[in-house]
Amino acid sequence: MSPAVKQNDERESAEVVAVARRRKFTASYKRRIVREADACSNPGTVGALLRREGLYSSHLSNWRQEVEAAELAALQSKPRGPKPGATKAADRRVLGLELEVAKLKKQLGRAEQIIDVQKKLCDLLGLPTAGDVP
Known part of the structure; x- marks a missing residue:
């Protein structure tokens, strides 16, 4: 080279x-x-x-x-009030309570139906009901 x-x-x-x-x-x-x-x-x-x-x-x-x-x-x-993230726990609690209320309303409806059937049965059989007893 x-x-x-x-x-x-x-x-x-x-x-x-x-x-x-x-x-x-x-x-x-x-x-x-x-x-x-x-x-x-x-x-x-x-x-x-x-x-x-x-x-x-x-x-x-x-x-x-x-x-x-x-x-x-x-x-x-800036928007006033609580921050959006702070209400998540409260929202979950409200949702849980709403579900519980719906469940209890359903149970109450069933109980009222049973009571109505019992009243009708008492009337048919001639048995005294709680309202008839002094």
Whole structure:
């Protein structure tokens, strides 16, 4: 091999291939950049800020929208009353009690039918009933 080819092989093997990684920005970082961009008053200072931080203008516009949405969400009125999750135990208890009431009503209906049959039987046989006895 010639020395020129040998040097090319060494260069190729010495190169490090960069693997692209998705950057993650914290909320405090986003807030700081948006505030700095809002404070920029001279033309070109926002661009300089973005270049310094290695950001795109789309980052800044998206973060501004997120900040505005968060502010609106924070200012919206919150529903009053107990939280939806807190009533689950009470709802289960109410459901159980409703089932018990339905069961007892069914038993009461049967008992009333039996009593009516007993009254009719007493009338047919001529036996005194509880209402007839003084």
